[in-house]
Amino acid sequence: MSIKKKSVFTIHLGCSKNQVDAECILSELLASGFTISEESASAHYIIINTCGFIEPAKEESIDIVLSQIKEKKKSQKIIVTGCLSERYKTELPKEMPGVDYWLGTYKPGELLHLLGFSENHICETVPTNRINFGSFAHHAYLKIAEGCNRRCAFCAIPNIRGKQASRSIEELVLEAQNLESQGVQELTLVAQDTTYFGREKGKKGGTLQSLLEALLKNTTIPWIRTLYWYPDFIDDALLDLIAKEPRLCKYIDMPIQHASDRQLKLMARHYSQKTLYSLLNKIKEKIPDVSLRTTVLVGFPGETHEDFEELMTLIQTIPFNHLGGFIFSPEEDTPAEKITAERVNESEARLRLDSITEYQEDLCLERNEGLIGKTIRIIIDEVAEESEFHFYGRTEGSALDTDDIVKVIEGDAQVGHFYNAQVVDATPHELICKIL
Numbered sequence: 001m002s003i004k005k006k007s008v009f010t011i012h013l014g015c016s017k018n019q020v021d022a023e024c025i026l027s028e029l030l031a032s033g034f035t036i037s038e039e040s041a042s043a044h045y046i047i048i049n050t051c052g053f054i055e056p057a058k059e060e061s062i063d064i065v066l067s068q069i070k071e072k073k074k075s076q077k078i079i080v081t082g083c084l085s086e087r088y089k090t091e092l093p094k095e096m097p098g099v100d101y102w103l104g105t106y107k108p109g110e111l112l113h114l115l116g117f118s119e120n121h122i123c124e125t126v127p128t129n130r131i132n133f134g135s136f137a138h139h140a141y142l143k144i145a146e147g148c149n150r151r152c153a154f155c156a157i158p159n160i161r162g163k164q165a166s167r168s169i170e171e172l173v174l175e176a177q178n179l180e181s182q183g184v185q186e187l188t189l190v191a192q193d194t195t196y197f198g199r200e201k202g203k204k205g206g207t208l209q210s211l212l213e214a215l216l217k218n219t220t221i222p223w224i225r226t227l228y229w230y231p232d233f234i235d236d237a238l239l240d241l242i243a244k245e246p247r248l249c250k251y252i253d254m255p256i257q258h259a260s261d262r263q264l265k266l267m268a269r270h271y272s273q274k275t276l277y278s279l280l281n282k283i284k285e286k287i288p289d290v291s292l293r294t295t296v297l298v299g300f301p302g303e304t305h306e307d308f309e310e311l312m313t314l315i316q317t318i319p320f321n322h323l324g325g326f327i328f329s330p331e332e333d334t335p336a337e338k339i340t341a342e343r344v345n346e347s348e349a350r351l352r353l354d355s356i357t358e359y360q361e362d363l364c365l366e367r368n369e370g371l372i373g374k375t376i377r378i379i380i381d382e383v384a385e386e387s388e389f390h391f392y393g394r395t396e397g398s399a400l401d402t403d404d405i406v407k408v409i410e411g412d413a414q415v416g417h418f419y420n421a422q423v424v425d426a427t428p429h430e431l432i433c434k435i436l
């Protein structure tokens with residue numbers, strides 16, 4: 001039975017890990033003769049890769065699915081994939097009959113199978129030969145593992161993505177080489193818990209360190225970055241490797257969530273305030289020019305003002321370059337739902353977050369202003385939209401899609417290339433530069 005190869009339009013929502021899944025699905029379809037449509041109206045298949053992590057993300061995903069159903073033509077098929085459909089795989093099909101195909105999180109060949117392709121057609125090549133559909137051709141995410149073995153009380157991801165399943169170092173090296181051949185200059189390693197990479201497989205699984213060593217040996221990608229560290233399995237050897245290897249970005253993203261032992265215990269985060277101080281100090285000692293990113297959660301049940309003060313003290317004692325702050329929102333089917341400790345009211349939680357944000361904004365401005373006159377190394381990400389600037393880019397200390405950017409006000413450059421630049425002005429989250 002011949003299957004009409006038709007056009008596909010994809011809407012990708014959620015995190016970088018979900019983005020890699022969308023790229024795998026698209027790569028399978030392209031390898032099977034489908035074409036990409038630039039707009040949903042002219043596509044035969046509309047794929048919505050959903051996020052189901054927290055309430056606002058769930059609402060956004062549902063709104064987009066409903067709007068696509070409303071605009072759907074007779075000849076079109078809607079396919080919903082990702083975390084929302086994985087999490088609510090029994091409820092949603094009943095509530096949204098306008099969707100033609102429901103898939104959970106990415107499983108190789110599952111959509112091709114649903115579309116009637118034979119088992120032996122299902123291409124073995126993806127994800128190793130996945131096509132980089134990221135926002136920039138010179139940057140790609142490498143998803144090194146699926147799922148998570150931790151059980152942080154506020155987090156629904158283990159329910160959605162299951163237990164940690166690390167990919168093999170051989171497969172990841174092949175995928176990185178494939179991405180490099182597509183022009184990738186910056187590779188960002190992602191997983192729910194990158195520092196636990198390979199650990200669930202015992203010795204044969206390798207570690208984050210051995211993966212980084214294999215990527216350094218088998219590719220020439222200039223910038224290799226890792227996100228989503230958990231404050232565990234961070235040994236001297238790993239930090240020493242990052243410190244000495246110029247191609248490993250001096251960048252560590254480690255969500256701490258809180259700093260009060262009482263709160264960390266309630267959140268089921270398995271480290272102490274003491275561990276955090278010694279770990280963060282060790283990181284700064286071993287990698288003096290490290291750019292530190294973290295995420296904190298305020299307003300978790302039972303959080304007292306004293307607890308919050310302990311968090312504030314840590315943030316003021318060990319300054320972070322980038323900090324994302326969130327207010328706790330109860331997620332169904334998470335351990336936090338059962339915590340009876342006193343809830344923090346919304347306005348108090350908001351006040352706590354605002355004081356962290358205010359402190360961080362001042363710190364970032366002071367830090368960036370301190371760079372005026374200095375020479376920095378940057379990558380050019382894109383041509384600027386604003387007329388007064390030529391290009392936008394980043395330093396090694398800023399991850400794509402989350403951190404500060406560089407705006408080039410003078411000098412010519414090519415997208416995806418590296419340059420030395422002089423900082424001429426600064427705001428809390430931007431460095432204004434001229435190419436040298």
Ligand code: SF4
Pocket residue numbers: 148149150151152155156157158192193230
């Ligand atoms: S480490 Fe904790 S917060 Fe992160 S994905 Fe796992 S359970 Fe969720």
